[in-house]
Amino acid sequence: MTIAHNTRAALAKHQLAPKKRFGQNFLVHTSTAESIVRAGGVTADDIIIEVGVGLGALTRPIARAARQVFGLEIDSGIIRYHQEEHDLPENVTLMHQDILKADFQNLADLAQGPIKIMANLPYSISNPFLFTLIENQEKMAWATIMLQKEVADRLTAQPGTKQYGVPTVLLGACATVKRLLTLKPGEFHPRPKIDSVVVRIDFNRQADRLKALPSYDHLLFHRVVRGAFSQRRKTLLNTLSSAKIIPGAADQENIPIKKLTEAAIRRAGIAPTARAEDLNLEEFIQLSLAFSE
Structure with a gap:
């Protein structure tokens, strides 16, 4: 099923276009968004921090599954779009925020505990975002995120392979990573050139042992x-x-x-x-x- 309002029409109505500098690729199938939320393990008691609200394709199924959603969006045009359309569920709070500059203690306060993140990440910030999570590992519970396939490959790589590197080891020291879904380019507008992978990162599996x-x-x-x-x-x-x-x-x-x-x-x-x-x-x-x- 295609998302209720046509993505291109919605963008055109508000004189918006996917911005290269933000690496925007919008999900265009409701069933895919619902599959991501189910695979991500969102429960009715969860307060979710969503990174990259876009047109709300992922936000709505998250809001149906969770208690509350705080949606972080860097694009002021997208913020304006939702303010004019009033199209997001009542349990969604929209925030104009760059996740790479966010105060994670503030996010933890909003989450009322360890932070749970859902994100359709711009490819351009994948690595900085992952390192931001690592730096704030003690405030994190888990993150279910969409990444370009090559980044997901690095996170789950084995020693002796070319994909194995700094992110593999640093994330492995504070979390476990599980691949959930592979998404083809046709799931997005505009279409990226490569596949995307949804991963779930669960924090503090290794961290307590290391601290000891x-x-x-x-x-x-x-x-x-x-x-x-x-x-x-x-x-x-x-x-x-x-x-x-x-x-x-x-x-x-x-x-x-x-x-x-x-x-x-x-x-x-x-x-x-x-x-x-x-x-x-x-x-x-x-x-x-x-x-x-």
Whole structure:
């Protein structure tokens, strides 16, 4: 079933058009939106933060399933459209907000607890958005989001593959990721050039375990992972030496940084000649612990 009001007609009526700078691709099938909400696990008690309201294709089925929806939308034209049409359910509050600049404590207050997000993300902000979630992991419950297939592939990649990288490891340290649905370009207007994938990210599966480790340092872990992947084809010894991960290395002028780095890598039980893409999550954790000693 096509969404009740024709997407093109609705846009034309309000002199709107999908904006490239916002990466707008509007869902055009009600059945698809309903499938996303069902697969996403929205319940009647949930207060949902929706990112990217668009014309409301996803907002309406979320509102039917949830107790309340706070819809964040960056496009002032879309905000005006809904204000003029009065077309959103009563349990939806529309907010003119850029999610990348949002105060997550404020979102948690609105959600009355850990944040639950539903989002049809612009492709252009996928990575910044994911890193924003990671930075605010302690305030998150879960996020069900649409991503371009290549980003979803990176989130669920295995060590030793070209898709495996910084997002895989950092998200894996604080959450579990499950692929729910694959959406073809015809599900959107305008049509993107590639498939999209709906994923659900559940937070705090790994985080509590990591916090219990005596010398685990969240920021150091991030530095180690980013440093290790900074030059994918180079060895850990080279990448981590260049990244100058060793705490207090500046005070150890008589010991070459490369030697300190090699010692830390060996303490983790990892060969200095290994590459970042060869390490699994547990090995990255051990590596960051070794650098904290």
